[in-house]
Amino acid sequence: MQLMKRMSLTFRLTMLFACASTAVLLALGLLVGRLVERHFEELDMEVLKGKMELARDALRIARSPADLDMFSQHLDDALTGHAPISLAIRRADGRHVVAVGHAEFPDAMLRPATANSMAGAVWTNSEGKTFRGISGLAQVQIKDWSPAVIGVAIDMSPHEHFMASFQRAFWSVVVLAAIINGLLGWGAVRRELAPVRTIRQRASEITASHLDQRLDVESVPxxxxxxxxxxxxxxxxxxxxxxxxxxxxxxxxxxxxxxxxxxxxxxxxxxxxxxxxxxxxxxxxxxxxxxxxxxxxxxxxxxxxxxxHGLVSPFKEEVDIAAEVRDLFSFFEVVAEGRDIRLAITGEGNVTGDRALLRRAISNVVSNAIRHTRESGMVRASIKVPPEKNELVLCIENTGDPIPPEHIPRLFDRFYRADSSRQGSSEGAGLGLAIARSILALHRGTVNVHCADGLTCFEMHLPCRAPALRSLEAKLA
The missing domain is CATH 1.10.287 (Helix Hairpins)
Structure with a gap:
């Protein structure tokens, strides 16, 4: 497995293509070889059955042993010009009457009891030649001869030579085809992987100072x-x-x-x-x-x-958001009164989280709202728990100049101030809103801002349990 991982994709695809094509050729070659062998077997059986009928006809017209002397000459003439065929005729008492060829029939083929069951038998004689033969019974009009057993066999050497030549040619073609397919597969894979090499080359040209470059989507498959x-x-x-x-x-x-x-x-x-x-x-x-x-x-x-980096683990406790906002308003009351800013709160709601962290996040947003509210303005906190959502929404609204749209996406970035005139001031380092967003993220919440009708609203969304579930738990307690 480790060796395969170290091999290149081109090599692996080439080997896969070559092995697949070779496997297909092998399966096709085995199928063709099997079909050729079956064809030879059918041809042999057709010839053997024809010779068997010829021998039966010759025995059927014999009336005396003298007629058998003419049968051998008649049989030699009938087999002349044909494939090497052997024939044997045995009487019921086991004596051979006629024996032509070198087939050396197995004894079981020439027994009357088993003659008809040996059709298509294959054996090898003492010279190492392979024969296929059939045997059967034949009626003879000569007294005490019936039934006689006829055995016919054909030499399979020509077929074996042909199959040996076929296999040599077949394996040569398979090896040559595997090499050619491997080369063709390598060329095809190299050509089809050219877009990948182009991507690699383009990616290698992209550096930290050129991250604005992009890969061309239109040039790839x-x-x-x-x-x-x-x-x-x-x-x-x-x-x-x-x-x-x-x-x-x-x-x-x-x-x-x-x-x-x-x-x-x-x-x-x-x-x-x-x-x-x-x-x-x-x-x-x-x-x-x-x-x-x-x-x-x-x-x-x-x-x-x-x-x-996920190194802050908030505590899990029940937090009354309305109580925390009221405490913070009491803390900022002196500052607000000095600028004639009214503080108001509506709604109730509880969440599960870290009280100190949530108080810090809300404090940062409230402090930011008071700092950017005009004199004689208002900062209002509204708490809502929508019935269709298991979340609490705390909205901190303040009257003042609206935030330009181009600043809103970066308002929660570190050290970012929408008012450039405040850069370097002692009012803060520009981390308050960034900290608020991180605290809400720790509690699986979000914060966003939008401006409308002279009001700037910071919405903090925190997950909470449904009111019905809290009521049920209170009753059970």
Whole structure:
């Protein structure tokens, strides 16, 4: 098996084609050989039956032993010019009357009791020649002779020579045909696999800097269309992933450079001359804030990396989503009142999940909504549990400027901000929505955003049990 795996596809298909064609030729040759042998057997039996009737007619007209002397001469004349035929006639008492040829009939063929059952018998004489013969009873008008046994045999040597020549020619043709079929199969396989080699060559030209190239679907046979389409789809995903990785690396470098540059500049300025203790204390407080920002960013990045690789295992507990939203609104109430933003919540619903992680995801979305709501605006949370779906839908709506459509597909990417003026601000690193999406994915949920009628709505979908099932469980408890 391992040897077959190491062999090339061209070699394996060539061998398969050659073996299949050889097997067909062998089966055909065996069939033809069997038919030829049966044809010879039918011809022999026809000749033997004719000679048997001839011998019976000759014995039927014999009236005395003297007539038998003329029978031998008559028999020699009848067999002249025919295939080598042997004939024997034995009386009922076991004595031979006539014996022509070298067949050396088996004793059982010339016994009256078994004569008629030996039709088509084949045997070999002392000289190594093979004979086929028949035997039968014949009525004789001579007294004390009836019944006589007649045995007729034909030498099969000509047939054997023919079959030997046929087999030599047949095997020669089979070997030659196997070689020719192998060469033709190799050429056909090489020709039909040319599109695969073209795909390999085109694929080898695609590098990380040329992921925009695609394989030509029109130039391949129908059997390879799905393969090429799959490869093109894979290249598309790789191109998108490389682009996101490149953007992420650039954004990460930019986000880290800003606080590091701030701390380096401040430190260089403070060290340019002797400062007072208060000035040193002030710069240390400023650096501490930057370190806290870096620490939060590293913690968020570590969480996202673990979530992406399935290393975060959320707890399973009953979570009251409405209670969590109310607690978060109480926490953000001071900020909202400072900007005259009204907070409202409607609906109830429970899910099974990790309370701390779900609270963090909802907090990130609520914080983002409050930050982008105009003064004297409103942030409203509505909880719905559609009866036809076993899921809870939490919608966080806020009034404010709508998000441009071109930003919506990337809104949950890391370090991405729809408002470019906020780049480098201290409000966040652009990881909040990305973390929210990862937390919902851990709970087999989703999050999306849409804008309509002056409202921006973030919808979080979480799987939950049907209300009827929860009620039944409560009654049983």
């Amino acid at each position: 129908p059997e390879l269309v799905e393969l090429v389409q799959t490869l093109n789809a894979m290249l598309g995903r790789l191109e998108e992933s490389f682009q996101r990785l490149s953007d992420f690396s650039s954004d990460l470098a930019h986000e880290l450079r800003t606080p590091v540059s701030n701390m380096l500049t401040q430190t260089q300025v403070i060290l340019s001359r002797v400062r007072s203790a208060d000035e040193y204390r002030e710069i240390l407080y400023s650096n501490a804030e930057e370190f806290e920002r870096l620490s939060r960013m590293m913690s968020d990045m570590l969480f996202l990396a673990k979530a992406d």
